[in-house]
Amino acid sequence: MFDIITAGGWLMVPIIFCSILVIAIGAERYWTLNPKKIAPRHLLAQVWSWIKNNQLDASKLRELKQSSPLGRILAAGLSNSRHGRDVMKDSIQEAASQVIHDMERYLTILSTIANIAPLLGLLGTVIGMIKVFTAIMLEGTGNAGVLAGGISEALITTAAGLTVAIPAMILHRFFQRRVDTIVVTMEEEAVKLVDALHSDRRVDVKSS
16 A cells, blocks of 8 residues: 555645545534434424423523523523514524534535545546656657656556545535525524414424
């Protein structure tokens, strides 16, 4: 493995660095973007129980805010619920924007790596081919070792770049889809809370 990396030339260094980033970000996001931790299923039912039993006070709001990202959104809405439906929705949207920003952290890096890793491999290919043609100009086609070295460098960097880019793209799509799914769930829970507090129609919050 070390011989292959060495044969790939100095461009293998940034490609390897990109691969380490992909692994680290993938592990961190998989652990962080846990739907059960971000949007607990029974959180809204618990909040509604506090409201019906007149238990919702400053300490409960603080507990709710610290419990999960969904709790932070619901707490923001409850803190401003007395100011009317529109103000409550605005405060929920503001809190949700921050939560979504946090969930999408590092996904841009994955996307960037997916785009630049093949370019690094392509650059390695170009450099390798330049070495091949330079060797042909200086020594002719008789020195097979020099020619093989340049060609191998070109192929190794290309393969390495694609090997990093493909998992990076897959992980980016996977986590982006997970974020979108969690956002939809949080929106549904927030709408239920707003409707329960500022609507005449009956809203089922026990199914959360």
